[in-house]
Amino acid sequence: MKASDVLIVGAGPSGLVLALWLKAMGVDVRIVDAAGGPGTTSRALAIQARTLELYRQLGLAQPVLEAGYPIDYFNLWAEGKHRARIALGAVGAGLTPYPFLHIYPQDRHERLLVERLAQAGLEVERNVSLSGFDEHGDHVVARLHDLHDVEERCAARWLIGCDGARSAVRNAIGVGFPGGAYRQMFYVADIEGDSPALNGELNVDLDESDLLVVFATAPGGRGRLVGTVREELAERAESLQFADVAGRAIDNLMIKVTRVDWFATYRVHHRIAEHFRRGRAFLVGDAGHIHSPAGGQGMNSGIGDAVNLAWKLAAVLQGQAPESMLDSYEAERLPCARRLVATTDRAFGFLTADGPVAEIVRTGIVPSIMPLIGRLPSAREYFFRTISQTLLRYRHAPLNAGRAGRVRGGDRLPWVAYDTGDNFAPLPKPGWQAHLYGSARPDVITWCALHGVPLRQYEWHAGCAAAGLAPGACYLLRPDTYVGLAAGTPSIDVLDGYLRANGLRL
Known part of the structure; x- marks a missing residue:
């Protein structure tokens, strides 16, 4: 065995x-x-x-x-009219070494x-x-x-x-x-063709009863279409072909399909x-x-x-x-x-809602205000943090403790750039490490050496404060680079206490 x-x-x-x-x-x-x-x-x-x-x-x-392929622009269409082109590019600049959307x-x-x-x-x-x-x-x-x-x-x-x-x-x-399925049926198709929407960018077309999203999978003429299947067609989903669903929404985007590499229909579930x-x-x-x-x-x-x-x-x-x-x-x-x-669920519900009020909001109001919202720095940052999963944290879970600056145990370590690199440089293999921004106390240096924990000392500058770090604080990072302990006043007692509380033997 x-x-x-x-x-x-x-x-x-x-x-x-x-x-x-x-x-x-x-x-x-x-x-x-x-x-x-x-x-x-x-x-x-x-x-x-x-x-x-x-x-x-x-x-x-x-x-x-x-x-892969970065997405630099988001295009919004409504009922066959191009309504907005919103620059994405480095939408998360200053937050991560990867401040973009990537396919x-x-x-x-x-x-x-x-x-x-x-x-x-x-x-x-x-x-x-x-x-x-x-x-x-x-x-x-x-x-x-x-x-x-x-x-x-x-x-x-x-x-x-x-x-x-x-x-x-x-x-x-x-x-x-437990959970369930959304009422709508969807199709997905990987295609090659010609269209203003097959431009290497992200395109979304909102119609009265149809939704179509066009993802670039490579520059120039290749993409994925994801769209809704109308109710009258959903009953025969097993026999549907791409031609059956290539209706009004695709006509709106003037897509001339020369090749279909993959086509399938499916229902979207939500279960935990x-x-x-x-x-x-x-x-x-x-x-x-x-x-x-x-x-x-x-x-x-x-x-x-x-x-x-x-x-x-x-x-x-x-x-x-x-x-x-x-x-x-x-x-x-x-x-x-x-x-x-x-x-x-909330995002999906909005995109697929029907009824007269939903249609007015989706095809009239949203295309008008999206370009304005897309220019607001705070809105762009919130959007990126949410989509990129850099906002995810474990503050209230076991194993995470302390606070130093705006950073708490369980937070993703904030990213800070330096002239010669950044503070996200990997270890030779994943493991615990300690970060300190400013001057390290001798006892902290000794503790890290005794426990075999790599200590990374970074020069303090304005970017550290902007990221929410505290000068002289010690951030003990887990192997997944989330903060296990944020110690504003680090000492051997504080560090040892964290290990004892969690039964860790580093």
């Missing part, structure tokens, strides 16, 4: 990132997937800034940037992650599915089946379900997945698992939460789940933390999922 520290079921982006992070931290991991290979269709497109920040820790950000289709994304995982010495085991598992004290024994239905038993300390909305792991642990952990099993990504595609949040949120759980599993397996630390995974990520579903 094979054995590993961690068995991951599901090799989509969340499972692959979890495996990569665990490998980088020296954990013995196995990853299986029921599919015969990586995805060939691109369900997700957007890579958000927070994901790129986390990817930088593993040397993945630059390859994603080089292979990187999921099929390419998965191939990159699989290649990196293979370089790290781990291959995804394909055509392998989970039929169930038994828990035995300090480990589980999973029942795996291959393409020929041959059963294998695999022992693991921890079992992670990254296996999507129909998760076998979630079903096996008996966790409810009642728990993200039961015993020695965890749920990550779509296995734990699904929601509308508004804002391009789903895949990025799943990657955030994976990174959050990975370093905690590594800490427990390597004796740096008690098993109780793993409870903080659900405590941190489940509230994030609930907020995300609520936010995307």
Whole structure:
């Protein structure tokens, strides 16, 4: 019987990132997937800034940037008329090293992650599915089946379900997945063609009863169309072809389609698992939460789940933390999922609402005021922080403590630029680190050296104050670069007290 520290079921982006992070931290991991290979269709497109920040820790950000495509402008259409062109560009300038919206289709994304995982010495085991598992004290024994239905038993300390909305792991642990589906049916099509809307930018057309979003997937003539299917057609969704839905909204944007690479219809669901952990099993990504595609949040949120759980599993397996630390995974990520579903629900509800009042607002009022709002710095910053997931924080969860300046334990570390770089430079491998802006006290330097915690001292300047940092404060960063402890007056007692309170042995 094979054995590993961690068995991951599901090799989509969340499972692959979890495996990569665990490998980088020296954990013995196995990853299986029921599919015969990586995805060939691109369900997700957007890579958000927070994901790129986390990817930088593993040397993945630059390859994603080089292979992807930034979105510099947002175009709003209403009933066939171009109403606004809003500059995005570096909309998040000063907030992150990645202050833009970035497109990187999921099929390419998965191939990159699989290649990196293979370089790290781990291959995804394909055509392998989970039929169930038994828990035995300090480990589980999973029942795996291959393409020929041959059963294998695999022992693991921890079992992670990254296996999507129909998760076998979630079903096996008996966790409810309440929610529902939106009434509208949608279609998605990857196309090549010619149109003012196939201009390498983001285009949204709002009509009386139709919604069409055009995403650039590459410069010049290639894009993805996402639109509503009218109710009279939805009843025969299984037989629908692209020509059946290429109606008024597409005519409005003057799209001449020369090639359809992929077409599908689907209903959008919103569901959240009642728990993200039961015993020695965890749920990550779509296995734990699904929601509308508004804002391009789903895949990025799943990657955030994976990174959050990975370093905690590594800490427990390597004796740096008690098993109780793993409870903080659900405590941190489940509230994030609930907020995300609520936010995307509101956005999605507005975009798809019908009725005379909704139509007036959507096709008349919104196109008139959006250009004005798009020029307001505060509105642009709030929009970017929300979409990019840089606003996400864990202030009220266990493991996070203290306040220094405007930064609290559980916050994402604010980004600060310097002439020679920035304060987000990665460690050789993910781990704890301490940041200090200004002069460090000798006892803090000694404490970091004794505990093997890299201490990074940065010169204090006006940008540090603008970011909310405090001079002379010590920010003890978790391996996911969230602030574990913000100590305004750092000392050995304060730092040791944080370790004791959380059972940490660094």
